[in-house]
Amino acid sequence: MDQLNNFLSPPAAPRDFGFFVDGKWQSGHDFFVRHSPGHGVAVTRTAKCSVDDLNAAVAAARRAFEDRRWSGLPVGSRASVLLRVAEILRTRRDELAYWETLENGKPIAQARGEIDHCIACFEVGAGAARLLHGDSFNSLGDGLFGMVLREPIGVVGLITPWNFPFLILCERVPFILASGCTMVVKPSEVTSATTLILAEVLAEAGLPDGVYNVITGSGRTIGQAMSEHPDIDMLSFTGSTAVGRSCVHAAADSNFKKLGLELGGKNPIIVFADSDLEDAADGAAFGISFNTGQCCVSSSRLIVERSVAREFEALLAEKMKRIRVGDPLDETTQVGAITTEAQNTTILDYIAKGKTEGAELVTGGTAIDLGRGQYIAPTLFSGVSREMAIARDEIFGPVLCSMTFDTVEQAVELANDTVYGLAASVWTKNIDKALTVTRRVRAGRFWVNTMMAGGPEMPLGGFKQSGWGREAGMYGVEEYTQVKSVHVEIGKRTHWIS
Ligand code: TXE
Numbered sequence: 001m002d003q004l005n006n007f008l009s010p011p012a013a014p015r016d017f018g019f020f021v022d023g024k025w026q027s028g029h030d031f032f033v034r035h036s037p038g039h040g041v042a043v044t045r046t047a048k049c050s051v052d053d054l055n056a057a058v059a060a061a062r063r064a065f066e067d068r069r070w071s072g073l074p075v076g077s078r079a080s081v082l083l084r085v086a087e088i089l090r091t092r093r094d095e096l097a098y099w100e101t102l103e104n105g106k107p108i109a110q111a112r113g114e115i116d117h118c119i120a121c122f123e124v125g126a127g128a129a130r131l132l133h134g135d136s137f138n139s140l141g142d143g144l145f146g147m148v149l150r151e152p153i154g155v156v157g158l159i160t161p162w163n164f165p166f167l168i169l170c171e172r173v174p175f176i177l178a179s180g181c182t183m184v185v186k187p188s189e190v191t192s193a194t195t196l197i198l199a200e201v202l203a204e205a206g207l208p209d210g211v212y213n214v215i216t217g218s219g220r221t222i223g224q225a226m227s228e229h230p231d232i233d234m235l236s237f238t239g240s241t242a243v244g245r246s247c248v249h250a251a252a253d254s255n256f257k258k259l260g261l262e263l264g265g266k267n268p269i270i271v272f273a274d275s276d277l278e279d280a281a282d283g284a285a286f287g288i289s290f291n292t293g294q295c296c297v298s299s300s301r302l303i304v305e306r307s308v309a310r311e312f313e314a315l316l317a318e319k320m321k322r323i324r325v326g327d328p329l330d331e332t333t334q335v336g337a338i339t340t341e342a343q344n345t346t347i348l349d350y351i352a353k354g355k356t357e358g359a360e361l362v363t364g365g366t367a368i369d370l371g372r373g374q375y376i377a378p379t380l381f382s383g384v385s386r387e388m389a390i391a392r393d394e395i396f397g398p399v400l401c402s403m404t405f406d407t408v409e410q411a412v413e414l415a416n417d418t419v420y421g422l423a424a425s426v427w428t429k430n431i432d433k434a435l436t437v438t439r440r441v442r443a444g445r446f447w448v449n450t451m452m453a454g455g456p457e458m459p460l461g462g463f464k465q466s467g468w469g470r471e472a473g474m475y476g477v478e479e480y481t482q483v484k485s486v487h488v489e490i491g492k493r494t495h496w497i498s
Pocket of ligand 1: 160161162186187189217218222223224239241262296346395
């Protein structure tokens with residue numbers, strides 16, 4: 001780790017990564033060079049794998065699944081491997097956070113917090129492995145006994161995005177492994193480093209060869225080939241709704257593989273006049289600026305009670321102006337760089353669109369020039385109407401759109417006026433309002449008087465076009481299993497032909 005320079009600045013030269021198949025590191029012939037979005041310098045070089053490389057990885061995962069080298073172990077042994085992974089991650093926390101920050105642009109302090117969450121994911125995964133069980137029916141009459149076995153679904157393909165490269169990975173891998181499946185992972189081409197480092201950690205922890213394979217490459221070649229692959233039994237995809245839709249088509253046209261999809265969001269934050277406005281403003285500022293708003297659960301639609309709207313927006317704008325946007329490697333930075341140039345352009349285009357659509361810019365709305373890298377000021381638009389593109393599309397940046405309501409009924413209706421249903425929050429001191437809104441807003445994750453709270457025990461996933469299935473916790477591990485009904489005759493069989 002001589003390149004690490006104590007994790008204080010970008011490396012002097014980009015670190016080279018191979019890819020990982022059947023327990024062995026392989027080198028690429030062609031590479032992606034990743035520049036740190038916060039510093040503009042080359043930090044990693046990752047292999048552009050071919051479809052042949054992918055086929056070799058799927059074949060390795062298939063062999064590892066069929067010979068039961070992982071699923072056939074006693075559950076205590078499998079849980080021990082997952083717990084050892086958690087221990088090793090603890091010792092490599094700073095290094096993982098460093099590469100995550102360099103490739104993604106998120107603040108180093110935030111990245112360390114995410115690694116802690118990932119460690120917890122492996123601990124919960126170990127527990128989930130031990131608790132996973134089937135069912136029995138002792139009610140079928142004296143002559144018949146029924147059992148329901150839970151079996152691993154097989155070879156899982158995992159495609160992850162660039163916004164939380166390690167966190168999204170770790171909200172899935174422990175639960176896939178807990179189910180007894182084997183897997184092939186394709187990280188985003190711009191943020192592959194920590195997915196590859198996890199291969200080293202899993203091998204050191206004693207995971208058998210072939211159970212976790214990593215293929216790096218572009219979405220259009222490797223990702224598409226995974227969606228179409230006839231020997232992948234299930235695909236877990238996190239990314240854009242457009243690519244999620246193409247995965248559904250590819251699954252239907254190949255082998256009807258099961259899909260887990262976590263897609264976009266346009267998440268409402270409902271603020272009632274009776275809430276603690278200071279708390280709610282803090283939650284709203286955090287909910288839209290965390291990870292520069294490049295977060296599927298960002299609270300990007302503020303729905304605020306009209307009687308306090310002006311006061312609340314002023315409080316919020318004042319807080320947003322004080323957010324420390326800066327170098328991701330600086331310990332004090334709260335909001336880092338925009339991860340890709342394409343995303344930077346998309347966000348600035350939406351800000352321009354918001355202005356031409358007639359929304360009122362309250363704060364932000366501009367790029368921030370720090371001399372290197374790409375940064376955008378946390379932005380608040382007021383007077384937004386539901387038809388505007390900024391109110392309907394997932395911008396995936398630090399841009400919050402404020403709309404108003406007068407009644408609980410209107411708040412719920414506005415909150416549900418979206419094709420998405422990933423997350424929502426409500427701020428009120430009134431328990432009746434809190435529970436009414438929680439029950440009636442259609443979203444997979446809900447926060448009451450808090451924002452982004454949670455742990456890997458809780459399921460993650462969306463309603464409507466935000467996705468299919470759930471990840472993490474017992475709900476997550478069950479997604480990677482299928483059930484088999486077993487019927488056992490007891491005593492003498494009554495003959496059909498006597
Ligand atoms: O995502 P893509 P992009 C949203 C967000 C963002 C937009 C575009 O709105 O602005 O998507 O981001 C792989 N078959 N989210 O273009 O392309 C790709 O290599 C299979 C929301 O970067 O969906 C990467 O590994 N896979 C989201 C992953 O898909 C393909 C997080 C995600 O990339 C593929 C990210 C294909 N044809 C973006 N094409 C969230 N909700 O968290 C690409 N990929």
